[in-house]
Amino acid sequence: MLGAVRRFGVSQALRASAPRSLSARWAPQLLKWQAPTSQAPVLAKFLHTSFPALNAASAQVTETLENVSQEPEFITEFADLKTKGLIDASIIRNITHPGRMALTTMTEVQSQTINQMLGGVDVLAQAKTGTGKTLAFLIPTMQNILSDPTLKRAQPQGRHRSTGAGSSDIRALIISPTRELAEQIAAEAIKVAQGTGLVVQTAVGGTHKRSGLMRIQRDGCHLLVGTPGRIKDILSDPSSGVSAPKLNTLILDEADRLLDQGFSQEINEIKNLLPDPFKVDRQTLMLSATVPKEVMTMVKRTMKPDFKFIRTVRDDEVPTHVRVPQKTVFLQGYENALPTVLELAKTYQARQAEDQNLRPFKAIVYFNSTNEVNLAAEAFMALRGIPGDGRSRSPLGRMRVHQIHSRLTQAARTNSANNFRRAEEAILFSSDVTARGMDFPEVTHVIQVGPPRDRETYIHRIGRTGRAGKEGEGYLLLHDGEYEFYQDKLGDLPLTEDNTLSTASLNMARDLETASPAAAETIEQIKEAMNEVSPIMKESTYRSQLGTMSQSFTKKRNAILALNNLAIHGYGLAEPPAVKASIARNLGLDRIKELKLEEGGSFGRRAIDPFDSGRRGRSFDDSPFGGRRSSNRGRSSHGRSGHFGESRESRRDSPNRYGDAVFGARPRY
């Protein structure tokens, strides 16, 4: 609105933006008021306060006007921000010094937004993944705080302690949809703030609330970074001593996520705990790689009417990087998924051994449920105890295996994230906790098993690779029965079909004799590893997948058939697990005869939560055995009974290996 008033004068801006409800009584009078341009901010504020409904309409005007407007001169070097007196010298030193962050040139988002954000206007910034959005909002936010002459900076005192800053002087609140992303933003903020006297604190769930509060009370806080639940908890707790009466900046990272169904209510509750924006002027900044149309109403409701929508992704452009070739692989069945992941790892490792220019294999494998992540991670961990191809000790060589999802303890999650961040050659099995914003350096592959729930999720997941100008590749592993879902959700994205992976297209119930030795070996290894995984976990995973697959498959019956094949040929279960009749009914699956129902009504066997069966709190990363499973490895490699006692060779030669006898009529354990 403010922009519109500045450019076109009061009357024209009003004519363009006045909603019907307003025009009847007020608009004619307002239109008569030819305010001088200098009055524009006052007018805009008055209109905003008096007619909240004006928000939506006026913001739209600003947005369209932005496309017409001339862009001012852009600064592209960090050093120039200092020489032009725009940004504090310590901040710029932290960014540019070779021993610190060692950056010289700004990215496109950075040079387009920093100046605007310094001016205090609300900004919604959309830019591709991995292009430095965090720094883009941290720099102007810190500068704006430092520009206040009344600011009490922290004074260094002793080794880790400092004093001077208060716990009720939060100037900027940064909200993130996941705990790990909040931690990552805080870590970057601390680097940028070094030597400025600004104090950065975090507030996330899964940590001790009291010790976090004590840190804030002891050292003070100017920028608080956190997740919605804990931030709300702290700000609404009068005994915490933490408050933000002078809050000037509210930042929503991954804004579209925070404004959608699951989060928007909590964000509103947080806003209600903050000072009235008409008494304490507040800048709102929102950032994301994706801004679906549906969230624009929420964006406009949260921002001032004159907000700027700055996009470095053109409207007609697909918001993924061309540097990241993206392939869709249609699997013979979901039982082919893990063999395919292993094949991708092995073939890349083999290429990398020949080509010094290739980086080590560092992959994130995404699944749609926590159970699938856990199952895959357990299987791959077990793989490390299986004799490898040729001379190597395991099929994975020296590759480390990590997993991360919400049902691990926070300590285990943090460990996984840190270990994977530092790892050279590793594979991270992950839920969508890491899909947004996480910056793991040098990720070479993003592999998605099953279709992402929506287009945005796909874009953010693929954005974990190809960051900061680096290369990367993406794979999406799907079932034929999901073709329509795929076309519908991801049809316009630059995916090309790939059928070069031999373990992807094998029929695991039939074709093993005709398979290449390498493919057969890979499948054998996964099968053997899968035997190490508890059947309880497999059954829970099956039940988890019912919900997602019955939605992504065009025909529900095909989803069940695919899932049953996965249970038998992939998980090695003797038969598909039974499901509660009530659940089958809820999913609209009760007429599908291939879905096995539990008997005995409400007295049927209760589903057991694998996370409650003794493994809670002990991930691979925080186990005392240095990431190796300590369980029955020794026992399992010798003295097996029945099928599993046979040598790998004899099994490979046996006919009908993938019939129902493959894993034995009765699974071990």
Add this chain to the structure above:
DNA sequence: AAAAAAT
């Protein structure tokens, strides 16, 4: 039955 997020 399906990510995430306060205890």
